[in-house]
Amino acid sequence: MAEEQKKPTMPEIDLSALDDIGGAQIDITETALDENPEIEAVHGELEDLRAERDEFKDRFMRALADAENSRKRSERDRREAEQYGGSKLARDMLPVFDNMSRALEAATTEQQSVSGALLEGVELTMRELLNVFKKHGIEPVVPEVGDKFDPQLHQAMFEAPLPQTKAGDIIQVSQVGFMLHDRLLRPAQVGVSSTPG
Numbered sequence: 001m002a003e004e005q006k007k008p009t010m011p012e013i014d015l016s017a018l019d020d021i022g023g024a025q026i027d028i029t030e031t032a033l034d035e036n037p038e039i040e041a042v043h044g045e046l047e048d049l050r051a052e053r054d055e056f057k058d059r060f061m062r063a064l065a066d067a068e069n070s071r072k073r074s075e076r077d078r079r080e081a082e083q084y085g086g087s088k089l090a091r092d093m094l095p096v097f098d099n100m101s102r103a104l105e106a107a108t109t110e111q112q113s114v115s116g117a118l119l120e121g122v123e124l125t126m127r128e129l130l131n132v133f134k135k136h137g138i139e140p141v142v143p144e145v146g147d148k149f150d151p152q153l154h155q156a157m158f159e160a161p162l163p164q165t166k167a168g169d170i171i172q173v174s175q176v177g178f179m180l181h182d183r184l185l186r187p188a189q190v191g192v193s194s195t196p197g
Contacts (some may be wrong), residue, residue, distance in 0.1 A: 083137065083181050088136050094178060094186055100126040139187045141177035142171050153177060155187035165193040
């Protein structure tokens with residue numbers, strides 16, 4: 001059999017003596033580094049780089065916040081354009097509704113019997129116009145006589161004292177108003193009681 005090879009063993013060293021020597025060496029090295037002008041220049045350059053890094057990080061965070069704000073703003077603008085973009089056209093269509101309403105209200109019983117088909121066509125056209133309005137988020141604001149005046153929805157055309165009413169009650173509806181989603185497209189025009197309480 002082959003002779004077993006013996007591995008060399010390391011002699012044991014007393015490390016306590018090295019700790020004292022190593023500590024002294026470190027103190028000497030740090031003192032030597034602080035006195036070295038090249039090391040001071042490197043430390044200065046390192047501090048400048050850290051300051052520049054912090055400045056770039058701050059700029060990056062601000063740019064990121066600006067980009068996020070722009071994204072939110074453009075999303076909000078897109079939604080508003082989608083919901084309220086047709087408000088000018090809708091406002092221009094309201095007189096068409098008013099004129100058809102007046103035509104139907106002005107028709108007498110005699111005219112209804114003679115021109116019944118024509119009036120029925122006007123009624124159907126008006127219903128279709130209201131359906132198109134509803135499809136696009138336009139809802140009529142139709143106050144009733146006796147309702148309380150609401151300056152957010154109504155426009156007072158006149159004030160008059162009327163017996164058996166309270167101040168601020170609607171006494172006449174002159175024109176229907178309209179809402180476009182949650183915005184007032186046109187206020188309802190009303191007459192308001194000025195009877196003292």
